[in-house]
Amino acid sequence: MAKVPKVCLSGGLEICRILNGMWQVSGAHGPVDIPKAVQAMQAYVDAGLTTFDMADIYGPAEEIYGLFNRQLRTQTTEGSTVVLQGLTKWVPRPSPMDPKVVKAALQRSMSRMEVDRLDCVQFHWWDYGDKRYLQALGYLADLQQDGLIGDLALTNFDTHRLEEITSKGIPISSNQVQYSLIDQRPAAKMEEFCLSHNIQLLTYGTLAGGLLSERYLGKAEPKGRAELCTASLSKYKNMIDSWGGWGLFQELLVALDTVATGHGCSIANVATRYILDRPAVGGVIVGCRLGVAGAEHIEDTLRSCSPELLLTPADLQTIDAVLARSRNLLQLLGDCGGEYR
Numbered sequence: 239m240a241k242v243p244k245v246c247l248s249g250g251l252e253i254c255r256i257l258n259g260m261w262q263v264s265g266a267h268g269p270v271d272i273p274k275a276v277q278a279m280q281a282y283v284d285a286g287l288t289t290f291d292m293a294d295i296y297g298p299a300e301e302i303y304g305l306f307n308r309q310l311r312t313q314t315t316e317g318s319t320v321v322l323q324g325l326t327k328w329v330p331r332p333s334p335m336d337p338k339v340v341k342a343a344l345q346r347s348m349s350r351m352e353v354d355r356l357d358c359v360q361f362h363w364w365d366y367g368d369k370r371y372l373q374a375l376g377y378l379a380d381l382q383q384d385g386l387i388g389d390l391a392l393t394n395f396d397t398h399r400l401e402e403i404t405s406k407g408i409p410i411s412s413n414q415v416q417y418s419l420i421d422q423r424p425a426a427k428m429e430e431f432c433l434s435h436n437i438q439l440l441t442y443g444t445l446a447g448g449l450l451s452e453r454y455l456g457k458a459e460p461k462g463r464a465e466l467c468t469a470s471l472s473k474y475k476n477m478i479d480s481w482g483g484w485g486l487f488q489e490l491l492v493a494l495d496t497v498a499t500g501h502g503c504s505i506a507n508v509a510t511r512y513i514l515d516r517p518a519v520g521g522v523i524v525g526c527r528l529g530v531a532g533a534e535h536i537e538d539t540l541r542s543c544s545p546e547l548l549l550t551p552a553d554l555q556t557i558d559a560v561l562a563r564s565r566n567l568l569q570l571l572g573d574c575g576g577e578y579r
């Protein structure tokens with residue numbers, strides 16, 4: 239099996255460049271069996287995929303991580319030395335922010351995750367008109383100084399606010415944003431800012447909820463809840479509609495299939511590699527429907543980070559020829575995270 243490459247965030251946390259995404263256990267992607275989900279985490283860890291991404295609002299995700307963490311500690315006393323990296327998010331409703339509110343939110347996550355310090359907290363804010371995000375981040379930075387948080391990070395912040403926040407001296411190490419062959423908004427401004435400020439992008443939507451795979455090649459447009467049966471599929475199908483529609487998407491899948499066949503890999507591998515190779519991207523988050531039979535792609539996922547998978551200029555040309563005919567999502571939706579506001 240390919241070794242999983244690592245990257246070090248500026249706060250000191252070393253993570254895998256492929257992260258296991260846990261939105262898929264929130265309940266919005268089908269029913270979740272907690273014991274089964276906990277058991278399913280072991281195969282990821284055994285494959286070297288030890289970094290998990292979750293949020294306080296992803297249903298039982300933090301608890302599932304905590305239960306697995308407890309199980310792992312028992313193994314540790316028996317001689318195993320696996321270390322997990324747990325990145326969570328704090329996603330508060332805009333409301334008064336004071337040190338007590340901020341600390342209580344972190345303590346809730348720590349207790350669910352069964353840790354005494356959070357490896358990384360990614361902060362989300364719904365409304366830029368409400369400037370209390372600056373207060374919240376200031377308190378988070380204080381708690382980082384106190385040792386409660388390793389890396390302080392953001393999710394879905396645009397370049398303008400990232401600039402504002404870092405100019406106040408708040409040490410941000412990553413911003414989690416949507417970044418895929420479909421949604422290339424980060425390439426417009428965000429990437430350059432991140433590169434010049436040692437901030438890593440952690441990306442989601444890179445597989446468009448699974449739409450960027452052989453499963454949808456040559457298939458009729460999926461419609462309705464029965465066919466778009468996870469929150470992820472319906473979210474990214476909307477993105478495809480804005481981007482250029484199902485016809486153009488099929489052309490993209492054909493181009494990706496040509497490239498994938500040339501490398502003896504999958505469409506998902508090409509879609510992941512393309513984003514992993516972007517200059518400011520630290521890691522790609524791949525959603526995992528933990529405990530759902532037939533929904534585990536570990537072996538294939540590992541191929542995305544194989545050093546043998548090198549996209550050539552000709553591969554990029556094949557892909558970019560289709561992308562050049564898509565709509566400009568930056569103009570339609572605004573910079574990163576614009577669709578949430």
Ligand SMILES: NC(=O)c1ccc[n+]([C@@H]2O[C@H](COP(=O)([O-])OP(=O)(O)OC[C@H]3O[C@@H](n4cnc5c(N)ncnc54)[C@H](OP(=O)(O)O)[C@@H]3O)[C@@H](O)[C@H]2O)c1
Pocket residue numbers: 258259260261262291292393394414415441442443444445446447448449451452470504506507523524525526527532533534535538539
């Ligand atoms: N910050 C935010 O606002 C935000 C928003 C969305 C997501 N996220 C994070 O990003 C993670 C990723 O979620 P996402 O919604 O963006 O989904 P995604 O990673 O684009 O897609 C995940 C789905 O792709 C399919 N898949 C995975 N590997 C595959 C492979 N090798 N070949 C073929 N299909 C494959 C699986 O579908 P099946 O299960 O059907 O097989 C899986 O459920 C989330 O769990 C969360 O941690 C963050």
